[in-house]
Amino acid sequence: RRRPGPPPRAGRPGPPPVPGPRTADPRDLLAVRRLTHAATHSAALLITEAAALADGWAVLVDPVAGPVHSAPPGAGPSGARAAAHPQAHAHLTIHHAAGGTLVLGPGRTTPADRVALIARTAADLLRVRARRADETSRAEQRLHTAVLRLLLAGQHRLAVDVLGGTTATHATVYRLTGHAVPVAHQALWRAARPGVADTRVLVCLEAGELVVLALHDGPAEPAGRHPAHPLVSRVAEQHRLAGSSAAPVPLDLIPAAWAEAGQQPRGPAADRLGSAAGLGAGELLRVIPAERLAAWSAAVLQPLGHDRRRVLECRLRTGSALAAAGALGLSEGTVRSRLRAIEALLVVDLDDATVQARLLLALRAPVSSAPTAPALPGVPSRPPRRPALPTALLSPAEARRWAADVLEPLDARLRIALREWLAHRGRTAPAAAALGVHRSTLTAWLAECGGVLGADLSSATVRTELHLALETAAGPGAAPEALPRRGGRTYG
Structure with missing residues (x-):
């Protein structure tokens, strides 16, 4: 048995008292309850x-999408600057x-400990929400694929039914490749937050590519105005992905747009996200008034039904009957047979480059709101052998002005070479x-032209x-004979 120690001497301090439980501030408990x-x-x-509890403002900033949620809405730029620096x-x-x-x-009057x-509570709750979202995101990603x-x-x-009856009728296809595709896929998924409810964008990993389908409610919505476009552009830039986007197409022509967006980018689009949609502000769809273009398109394509228009557009977008057959799921012989029937109906030669250009413009034109296309000066009742642009769409002076603006960066050598190649x-x-x-x-x-x-x-x-x-x-x-030369058989 141990002997008891000596009693404490007088004046010797005893052990410090054990602090009791701190009484929680009811206002803090109320703040946590409201945040939860x-x-x-x-x-x-x-x-x-x-923001309301702090008597100030609050912003949630995503590294790709920028300000995601802000209260009040005008606080977004301030939050983005603070997150960056x-x-x-x-x-x-x-x-x-x-x-x-x-x-x-x-706010100035809010105590620092309450802020x-x-x-801290809001950040923890955001982490909990993100963890719960991660548990369901894999199933949602499989659904997108x-x-x-x-x-x-x-x-x-069937795809529209799986999405829950979306109202989208058109889509823009993006295909990107690079070493950081898996990381970029997760970053874009977090930034876009597509989910499955009221889906406006599909984000997928397919055959080692990052694939994005931006859904539109009609052909009149430009691809660049879709909320997904700036997100895809930033992800491609941050993760050094290369790729291209096709022009908005109806949902039944997604295979053709897939083939168009998957062509190897050249020129300035070789190291970034390029566009296969057109020439930007110089695009004819923006130059020609929409109603005039729609009426002309209806007159040119009037003999063709929906199925034949689909075959023709797929052939023109993919560049060959063989590629169109793969996109349409038909044999090459079937596609060639249908193309011959289309040639007979339109009285054109589909091997002519000018005919191809004008027919693709007609197919890309917006649909006229009128039940029947009105007759326009210069538009014959029967499509001509070479469906020319009528003067009712662009006068000769306007057409020459448009062409001059588009081709202004090219010198005579490049214009002649590009014209012959096309x-x-x-x-x-x-x-x-x-x-x-x-x-x-020539290559x-x-x-250089691109x-x-x-x-x-x-x-x-x-x-x-x-x-x-x-x-x-x-x-x-x-003409090729006018090509400037510096001597020798080739352009020295």
Whole structure:
């Protein structure tokens, strides 16, 4: 048995008293309760509640999408600047949460300890929401991939049913490649938050590519105005992905747009996200009034039903009957047979480059709101052998002005070479023989054309626009014989 120790001497301090439990501030408990209740509804409501409790403003910033939720709405830019340079905004409370950044700007009268509690609680709740979203995102991603494969297989009606009866009728296809595709896929998924309810964008990993389908309610909505476009552009830039986007097409023509967007980018689009949609502000769909273009298109394509128009557009967008057969899920012989029937109905030669350019323009035109297309001066009742642009759409002076604006960056050498190459439907060897230059020389010139025009020459849409511009501006000096030479058999 141990002997008891000596009693404490007088004046010796005893052990410090054990502190009792701290009484929680009822206002803090109320703040936590309000934040938790808001988080069960949405992240946007959580940010709004945090701003109200701090008597200031709050912003959730995504590294790709920028300000995702802000309260009030005008606080978004301030939150983005603070998230990018936190050391320069020491007066703000900044927390990293769920792959993003929570920025809280409190009011002057709010105690610092309460601001810290609000920010910490909101960040923790955002992490919980993100963890719950991760548990369901894999199933949602598999659903997006299944819908994409249905569209590529031509089952667009079934794809719409799987999406829950979306009102979308058209889509823009983006295809991107690079070493960081898996990381970029997750970043874009977090930024876009597509989910499955009221889906407006599909984000998929398919065959090692990052594939995005931006859904539109009609052909009149430009691809660049879709909310997904700036997100895809930023992801491609941040993760150094290369790729291209096709022009908006109906859902039943997704296979054709897939083939168009998957062509190897050239020129300025070789190291970034390029566009296979057209020439930007110089695109004919923007130059010609929509109602006039729709009426002319209805007159030109009047003999064709929906199925034949689909075959024709697929052939013109993919560039060959063989590629169109793969996109349509038909045999090459069947596609060629249907193309011959289309030639007979339209009384045209589909091997003619100018005919191809004008027919693709007619197919891309917006649908007329009138039940029947009104007759226009210069538009015959029966489609001509070469469906020309009538003067009711563009007068000769307007057409020449448009062509001059489009071709302004090109000198005489590049105009002649590009015109001959397009006349040979993009075949380099026969075009080089007609020009009297080597194939490698013509290839270098075409790359130079794409660079100075800022266009992707692998796109069928871009080719048709340039062909129409070159034919409009062609004069006596546009023939191969007028090609400036410096001596020798080739362009020295």
